[in-house]
Amino acid sequence: MTWAARDAGADPWSIACPRCGATLAGDQDWCMSCGAPARTVIAPTPRWRRPVVALAALALVALGGLAAAFVALTADDPTPARTLTRTTTLAPGVAPPPGVKTVTDPTTAPVP
Numbered sequence: 001m002t003w004a005a006r007d008a009g010a011d012p013w014s015i016a017c018p019r020c021g022a023t024l025a026g027d028q029d030w031c032m033s034c035g036a037p038a039r040t041v042i043a044p045t046p047r048w049r050r051p052v053v054a055l056a057a058l059a060l061v062a063l064g065g066l067a068a069a070f071v072a073l074t075a076d077d078p079t080p081a082r083t084l085t086r087t088t089t090l091a092p093g094v095a096p097p098p099g100v101k102t103v104t105d106p107t108t109a110p111v112p
């Protein structure tokens with residue numbers, strides 16, 4: 001800074017914005033044009049990974065529980081046992097094998 005500039009009334013502590021290049025006054029910590037910190041150093045957050053990992057693990061457990069609950073609530077009933085129906089015509093006078101249900105007149109037989 002020259003004496004001529006100081007005598008002209010220029011701020012000796014003025015600097016240029018590191019982002020946009022606008023002139024900042026000596027007592028100005030933030031750029032009024034772009035909002036960048038001119039004389040302020042923003043410290044990084046220490047140990048930010050642990051909370052993020054913990055939240056991700058918690059979200060994973062919650063999603064697992066949600067999926068298990070969904071599967072438990074939407075499980076279908078077990079499939080019913082199949083009934084095999086076989087039609088065999090026996091000759092008159094032949095006895096059917098034991099355990100076989102006989103229907104003499106299918107049109108009037110009760111529906112099981």
Ligand SMILES: [Zn+2]
Nearest residue numbers: 017020031034
């Ligand atoms: Zn700026």
